[in-house]
Amino acid sequence: MVQKFNNHIVTDLPFLKEKKLLVACSGGLDSVVLVHLCAALDFDFTLAHCNFSLRGAESDGDEEFVRQLASKLGVECFVEQFDTGHYAETQRLSVQMAARELRYQWFDELLQSKRLDYILTAHHADDSLETFLINLSRGTGIEGLLGIPEVNGTIVRPLLPFSRKEILAFAESEGIEWREDGSNASTAYLRNKIRHEVVPHLKELHPAFLQNFQNTQHFLGQTNDLVINHLKELKQKMFRHEKGVVKIQISELEKLQPLDAYLYGLLSEYGFTEWNDVKSLLGAMSGKQLISKTHRLLKDRDCLMLSKIEIKANTSYAVHLNETTSDLPIKLKLEEWKTLGETAENVVFLDKEKLNFPLVLRNWKKGDYFYPFGMRGKKKLSKFFKDEKMDLISKEKQWLLCSDEEIVWVLGKRADERFKVEESTQEIVKITWHT
Amino acid sequence: MVQKFNNHIVTDLPFLKEKKLLVACSGGLDSVVLVHLCAALDFDFTLAHCNFSLRGAESDGDEEFVRQLASKLGVECFVEQFDTGHYAETQRLSVQMAARELRYQWFDELLQSKRLDYILTAHHADDSLETFLINLSRGTGIEGLLGIPEVNGTIVRPLLPFSRKEILAFAESEGIEWREDGSNASTAYLRNKIRHEVVPHLKELHPAFLQNFQNTQHFLGQTNDLVINHLKELKQKMFRHEKGVVKIQISELEKLQPLDAYLYGLLSEYGFTEWNDVKSLLGAMSGKQLISKTHRLLKDRDCLMLSKIEIKANTSYAVHLNETTSDLPIKLKLEEWKTLGETAENVVFLDKEKLNFPLVLRNWKKGDYFYPFGMRGKKKLSKFFKDEKMDLISKEKQWLLCSDEEIVWVLGKRADERFKVEESTQEIVKITWHT
Structure with missing residues (x-):
């Protein structure tokens, strides 16, 4: 069991060996297993624990547990307390999104100030499936059905190929202790509802459900790569750059079928995700425009003119x-x-x-x-x-x-x-x- | 409720009005509702019932029910008995696949011999979701996650936008009677397991789950259209037709990234779905080849040569x-x-x-x-x-x-x-x- 985990990391993530790593550890099963793996592999790592102050004494208990784990392993441990509730309110985010933002902001700061190379997080195959189902429940495009990448910039997820069940078996076989996350036991959150009520039934449909699901995500990722290539070629052909403005011939756009999908594909990266609005713009009077957070899309006779909005600190x-x-x-x-x-x-x-x-x-x-x-x-x-x-x-x-x-x-x-x-x-x- | 169904058909499937229709009717809820809709819309239709002889007296009861329904409505009713078990065995198909093949073969025959225009089947939104989940459980590419089309050649599925719940409400509000399919109640089949154990929990995740799912399938369909366009352009650029043989420059193929996905995308329609085999062929000795059911793919120096296998009745x-x-x-x-x-x-x-x-x-x-x-x-x-x-x-x-x-x-x-x-x-x- 341990061998399986070690082999994957040594074979597929060999670059970790020589680097300074920051392991995100909540004290829960997944991240504690990740910490033990890093210790077993003799990696050069420190721990980072976020105390989101969401569950009072329980949160503080988690913090204490991680501190002790670090000291037992003889590694450094950074801890930061966050007022997640306040941040969520002021930033108009869900508590989960707020916690996520705070977490990664702090990790990035640590990476820079402590001169570390990679952040390791304990995301695993079940997390990917849960995210897939959350996005499916809300309605999504192909991007919402893709998996989290195993390596994404400075973030590495060494447990991604493994199921929660395998991670649990690992912990039990090694006598590893961890903190049960109280919020996991309830179905208060969508993710937990999926974890406890939907996923177990899905897994009964096929003995290799999770592996098949990973293959599906892999294929979808490749399909998405084809789409990206296609759109890139189209942009090279259709986008004429003139003095900081991109001119797009409307007659060329209108040839594309399905038009909705092309408008979305070509313009979403500039913040124009409502293809319906873009479609009306094609036939609108000259001078009509759409404004995204970052760009302006202006109808000008037979063209759309795409330009970046310059942010003026003072007008x-x-x-x-x-x-x-x-x-x-x-x-x-x-x-x-x-x-x-x-x-x-x-x-x-x-x-x-x-x-x-x-x-x-x-x-x-x-x-x-x-x-x-x-x-x-x-x-x-x-x-x-x-x-x-x-x-x-x-x-x-x-x-x-x-x-x-x-x-x-x-x-x-x-x-x-x-x-x-x-x-x-x-x-x-x-x-x-x-x- | 009735109005909602009628409106959809009148607005989105206006061509049905003037045509001769064959309505596939099992006697179950969905198809009986479809029959009543056709009657209410004053369509020109006949019924077709398949007796698959899979559930003995119950199957015969279904047949009798459909015959009576037809006579009550004053429309003609075709019935065919199938030895599904035998066909499945001889054709090495699952019982469900065998029933499906027999059904559509017979419908096609009826369409031709009776000079009818369209076959109407009662597939609905929940069927699409179930198919999606079946394919997901087995592992699939984007094609396996797409929906059934509402109009596909001569097959039309007027209930596709509606949920099973809506169809049930329709039947109850109109006092429509139908036959309970005994096989639906058990979880013997994968589809029924999904229907009864997985889908109810999924739908609890979001009040508009099914609508969101339909949007997702719509978006995936469009993404797939982009991929099809991309591959078509590539084929036009890369496939050189010479005397019934298509020559493909290997060096051009090898530039494509992700290669696996491109090999699959470019060659799967010729029956070469194992991109791994095709990938080895790229580097193989001249003369090596792959044979699909319909085509031959031959490595010949710096090219792949794709040709149709001519079927010789007598060699x-x-x-x-x-x-x-x-x-x-x-x-x-x-x-x-x-x-x-x-x-x-x-x-x-x-x-x-x-x-x-x-x-x-x-x-x-x-x-x-x-x-x-x-x-x-x-x-x-x-x-x-x-x-x-x-x-x-x-x-x-x-x-x-x-x-x-x-x-x-x-x-x-x-x-x-x-x-x-x-x-x-x-x-x-x-x-x-x-x-």
Whole structure:
């Protein structure tokens, strides 16, 4: 029994031998067996225990158990207490998701600060089956039916091929002690309901159910790889990169069948997972757009334009006289000047006395208007943009230089009539945009 | 409740209205509800009942029930008795598979002989879930996790979106009577075990479990469509068609990752489902081959050669003197001739007295040898083929003309020394191969 576990690790995960490992240990059966395996294999490891403070004295008992296990084995043990309930509330997560996030955040910190190489967790075949059934119960795509990878970046799961039953047999044959997790015994959680009520019946359907299930997940993983390859080829063919924007010909998209699945496959990685919305966008008027957390998808005549949303820490910046900006998104130089020089796309001359310093650099907002240089009246910026035939993304990227609330210069496009140098002007400011 | 069922059929299966339908009816809940639906919708339908003779008097009771149902509704009813047990035994099938084959064979016959348009069966959402779980228990790929299509050729399944529970509620609300299937109550069959022990617990995991499951199957179906498109594109790029043989460059195959999945995906439709065998073939010696039920896959230097196995009703044919063959795979003409004419690739002249008529046309078999024309000794045909640098498929397609067991002519290649026209020859036979 022990041999079977050792063999798997030595044969399939040989790189662990020479590394510094962090073994996540709750004190429960699976992780305690993993710890004993690491000790038996003479690995260089330390323990990490998360106390999620969810079960009062029981949680503290687990912590104490892990500390003692570490000291018995003569290895170091890191312990961290989390206020999981609070985190879940503030982050609007389920308690299980919150615990998961806290756990991996802390492991990553430990890995970096202690210069360790890999985190080992005790996930096993039954965990994969449970996750599969949870996702199935909620409705999912192929991704939700795939297994957890045995090696994923710095996270390694050496027990993944083994069943809970095998792990239990291992523990019993070696006289290993562990802490029963009180929450396992109840069916309060979906996972426990699956573990105790669904899985035992499933396993009765076939003597090799779990092995067959692992094969199925392996095949599904390969099928998913084919899909990934297919979509990658399609993207190479269809996505035209132009100045930070990806242009996609709508007529080419519409050829793809099934369209829903292709829209999802091509655009989900940019946060557009509602293919129905994307489908309506294909036939929408120019200018319509979808916004994901990270990207913007804009319909522009016969194309979709995909661009990253730039996260602006601050949407307006102060620009001082006699200074060249250095930590702003663009470089502006404001100088006092003697005479009116030649205006250019990136240079304007303005009447200093009409301006209130510091000036303000910001993007367009709804309702903006200005008095275009050389014209008598005022004009809405939206109208000005339209006349300039600017697409939505260019509009959003457009910088404006303002004096208080009044627009002084639509950068690169037009200055404002109100601030122009006149005969009466006493002092001139030259503004240069170093593009 | 009734409205929900009617709406679905009227909206999503409008083509049924004008057609002649055959409704498969076991007498059980699902199919009896389907029959009542067809009646309520005023469809033009007849019933078909299979008596599989598996449950003695109970089976006969079912038959009687369906006959009475038909007569109550004033529709025709076809009944067929099957000896399922015997068929299963002789065809080496499970009883369930045997019943399935017999059923659909008979339905097809009825469709043709009675000039009907569609077969309606009562499969519903729970059936799909059960099939999914059966395949999952055995281990499967994505195809095993897909649903049954609602319309598949001439088979239509109007109840597919509905659960067994909804169908039951329908029957109860309408006071519909049906026969309880005795085999349903036991857990003797895998499907019944799933139905009674696994599915109820699964459905407790989520209030919309079955709907979510249908969505999952829909998504998996679309993913599978993407894979099919991908493989189709690959085949167009990689499969070179030459004279009934498909040549595939091994170096191109080997670039594909994951290779196993690609080998399976590209070659499974030709019956090569053991990708492991195909993988070894890539690196095997020239001449190694795999044979499926329908195809041959031959390693030939840097290529795999895929060809259909031609099914020969008879591997040897009689060829008579003074006759031109007309119903043989090739056209041969055997004429008595006066003088020795000019030999060609497709023409030989032989000594009539040395031949025993009718001659025999057949393919190569192991151990064949002949006396190549112009040479003194005999030569194994395998050696001759090798010297001619013939690939395996050409060898197998090679025709031989024999006198009893002795090879007279390796068609298109070489005649035999033993039957050549000599000075002493009295009568000559001219043989022409009209290619």
